[in-house]
Amino acid sequence: MSTLLNPSSETRIRGGLKVLTDRFNVAELTQAGKQLLLPMVGILIFLGFWHLAAPQVNTSLGTFPGPVQVWEQSGQLWQEHLNQRERADKFVTMQEERNARILAEDPNAKVKIRGYPGAPTFLDQIATSLVTVMAGFLLATAIAVPLGIVLGLNRHLQAAINPLIQIFKPVSPLAWLPLVTMVVSATYVSDDPMFEKSFLTSMITVTLCSLWPTLINTGVGVAAVNPDLLNVSRVLQLSFWTHVRKVVLPSSIPIIFTGLRVSLGIAWMVLIAAEMLAQSPGLGKFVWDEFQNGSSQSLSRIMAAVLAIGFIGFVLDRIMLVIQKKIAWNE
Amino acid sequence: MTKPHLELTGVEMAFDTPKGSFVALDNINLKIKKGEFVSLIGHSGCGKSTVLNIVAGLLQASKGGCILDGHEINAPGPERAVVFQNHALMPWLTVYENVELAVQQVFRKTLTKQERRSWIHHNLELVNMAHAANKRPGEISGGMAQRVGIARALAMKPSVLLMDEPFGALDALTRAHLQDSLMSIQQDLNNTVIMITHDVDEAVLLSDRIIMMTNGPAAAVGEDLYINLERPRNRVTLADDPTYVHYRQEVLKFLYEKQRKLENIAPHRNKKATSATTNPSAQTAKI
Ligand SMILES: Nc1ncnc2c1ncn2[C@@H]1O[C@H](COP(=O)(O)OP(=O)(O)O)[C@@H](O)[C@H]1O
Numbered sequence: 144m145s146t147l148l149n150p151s152s153e154t155r156i157r158g159g160l161k162v163l164t165d166r167f168n169v170a171e172l173t174q175a176g177k178q179l180l181l182p183m184v185g186i187l188i189f190l191g192f193w194h195l196a197a198p199q200v201n202t203s204l205g206t207f208p209g210p211v212q213v214w215e216q217s218g219q220l221w222q223e224h225l226n227q228r229e230r231a232d233k234f235v236t237m238q239e240e241r242n243a244r245i246l247a248e249d250p251n252a253k254v255k256i257r258g259y260p261g262a263p264t265f266l267d268q269i270a271t272s273l274v275t276v277m278a279g280f281l282l283a284t285a286i287a288v289p290l291g292i293v294l295g296l297n298r299h300l301q302a303a304i305n306p307l308i309q310i311f312k313p314v315s316p317l318a319w320l321p322l323v324t325m326v327v328s329a330t331y332v333s334d335d336p337m338f339e340k341s342f343l344t345s346m347i348t349v350t351l352c353s354l355w356p357t358l359i360n361t362g363v364g365v366a367a368v369n370p371d372l373l374n375v376s377r378v379l380q381l382s383f384w385t386h387v388r389k390v391v392l393p394s395s396i397p398i399i400f401t402g403l404r405v406s407l408g409i410a411w412m413v414l415i416a417a418e419m420l421a422q423s424p425g426l427g428k429f430v431w432d433e434f435q436n437g438s439s440q441s442l443s444r445i446m447a448a449v450l451a452i453g454f455i456g457f458v459l460d461r462i463m464l465v466i467q468k469k470i471a472w473n474e
Numbered sequence: 475m476t477k478p479h480l481e482l483t484g485v486e487m488a489f490d491t492p493k494g495s496f497v498a499l500d501n502i503n504l505k506i507k508k509g510e511f512v513s514l515i516g517h518s519g520c521g522k523s524t525v526l527n528i529v530a531g532l533l534q535a536s537k538g539g540c541i542l543d544g545h546e547i548n549a550p551g552p553e554r555a556v557v558f559q560n561h562a563l564m565p566w567l568t569v570y571e572n573v574e575l576a577v578q579q580v581f582r583k584t585l586t587k588q589e590r591r592s593w594i595h596h597n598l599e600l601v602n603m604a605h606a607a608n609k610r611p612g613e614i615s616g617g618m619a620q621r622v623g624i625a626r627a628l629a630m631k632p633s634v635l636l637m638d639e640p641f642g643a644l645d646a647l648t649r650a651h652l653q654d655s656l657m658s659i660q661q662d663l664n665n666t667v668i669m670i671t672h673d674v675d676e677a678v679l680l681s682d683r684i685i686m687m688t689n690g691p692a693a694a695v696g697e698d699l700y701i702n703l704e705r706p707r708n709r710v711t712l713a714d715d716p717t718y719v720h721y722r723q724e725v726l727k728f729l730y731e732k733q734r735k736l737e738n739i740a741p742h743r744n745k746k747a748t749s750a751t752t753n754p755s756a757q758t759a760k761i
């Protein structure tokens with residue numbers, strides 16, 4: 144059989160391939176240039192349009208902010224964050240010094256350690272939102288993937304559950320929110336709560352709204368495993384767990400990931416809405432507070448938040464894509 | 475009289491279809507001895523795969539049954555390894571891992587890790603695929619993947635090896651090579667083989683016995699031809715052997731005279747078969 148591929152022809156093929164790849168690099172570069180150039184042009188046209196159109200829109204809080212104002216306001220938000228941090232650091236050092244003094248006088252004295260009481264900055268709100276969305280999304284994944292596997296493996300169960308999925312899938316977060324809030328306040332009673340109630344409310348709302356695409360895709364992916372591979376599994380008499388781990392999951396990973404990406408996108412959108420409505424800390428609350436505040440800068444600050452929300456959503460999707468490429472075999 | 479190794483008795487297979495019940499097989503009776511190499515031949519759609527799947531336990535016969543070494547077959551198991559028509563390798567596992575999955579399952583308790591590893595390599599070498607151990611099925615040709623499928627089945631040390639047109643997708647040279655390896659492997663291991671084929675020469679060269687099936691629906695065993703040719707067999711010398719030529723003739727007569735298909739694909743098949751007449755010598759001359 145080894146005579147089938149004679150070595151000299153093989154090296155010739157390799158050599159040919161190398162020349163090809165070299166040429167490809169040049170082509171790739173121009174390709175990459177084009178890929179970068181066109182989006183840049185798109186963004187510039189958008190900025191120009193925005194810049195020209197914004198002054199035409201008059202609101203009770205002044206004219207609609209253009210890109211320049213939003214840019215300045217973003218710098219402002221950053222500066223506020225830095226100032227706040229500095230004050231917080233000072234507060235902590237002073238507190239430590241005071242406590243050290245008290246302890247030096249009386250080693251048995253009880254010292255109090257308090258958190259800095261200042262309001263959260265724009266960046267703090269972003270961090271809160273990110274933590275909440277990740278928690279909600281992970282919980283949704285932890286529910287949707289195993290449930291989807293079970294549904295995909297059992298046609299009867301799938302038929303029984305499918306109507307429920309179809310009904311709950313289109314429910315808006317705004318409809319869930321009051322129910323979740325009430326249930327959380329009623330059931331989550333503890334003297335030393337590990338989580339804030341507002342955090343739990345936002346997180347559970349995110350979970351309820353975002354688990355459907357993952358659930359549906361997992362079910363479809365699991366049910367669509369190549370029948371030949373299922374036969375191999377049967378001939379090998381793989382146990383249920385081995386069958387799921389070695390055959391079902393790897394086969395459906397690509398389609399599960401498609402669902403996960405849609406879910407994460409929904410989770411992020413839902414979170415902002417939930418935070419706005421429930422007044423729980425996060426980017427949504429930032430937007431709402433600025434709206435209530437109604438100063439001349441509010442619109443620029445809200446616009447900065449809008450852009451930040453969009454950009455973070457984009458980055459989250461890219462991260463999922465990277466993870467998918469790492470895990471899925473068909474990429 | 476000794477009990478047969480593998481016995482099919484009164485096997486009938488009816489499929490439920492939207493148009494009602496479709497009887498694919500009707501009263502199939504077969505007794506197969508240990509170590510026998512049996513080919514199933516018949517026109518496309520007559521029910522060969524169905525017979526094989528019933529022996530594999532992947533399908534349950536509607537009537538009658540199948541007994542292996544005194545036990546009724548009603549579920550699949552690794553002692554009846556299957557080589558599938560389209561290799562059926564897990565695309566996310568490497569060639570090595572695909573064989574490993576089977577070896578792990580069958581020899582987890584009886585072989586050490588080191589022994590399993592060398593057993594996997596041994597089987598990959600049998601089919602000349604050791605060089606691609608770390609490739610994924612998507613990175614190798616269909617023929618190579620089929621060889622890995624065979625290695626995986628052999629690695630289970632099955633008492634019955636079931637093969638559904640295993641060489642159908644391979645080029646002539648690869649096919650000849652694999653047929654020769656299969657013959658020698660089968661002589662060493664002495665496992666029972668049931669192989670489905672479309673290729674008359676392949677059937678005569680490899681088999682101890684050729685089961686010819688009538689056209690469906692309600693297909694049955696048409697003729698049962700024993701091939702009394704000395705082993706080891708050599709395709710070059712056999713090409714002009716009168717007994718060999720006679721057996722070929724028998725099978726061709728069954729397929730193209732007694733069970734002629736009244737479809738327009740029939741003439742095409744005939745042409746293919748006549749060109750195959752000159753094939754064995756042509757193939758072997760190149761090796
Ligand atoms: N699951 C099934 N449902 C309905 N009909 C089937 C099914 N499997 C096979 N058949 C029919 O049974 C007949 C025999 O099929 P098969 O065993 O695959 O033929 P072969 O392998 O000889 O080409 C064909 O007519 C096919 O359409």
Ligand SMILES: [Mg+2]
Nearest residue numbers: 522523524638
């Ligand atoms: Mg078939």
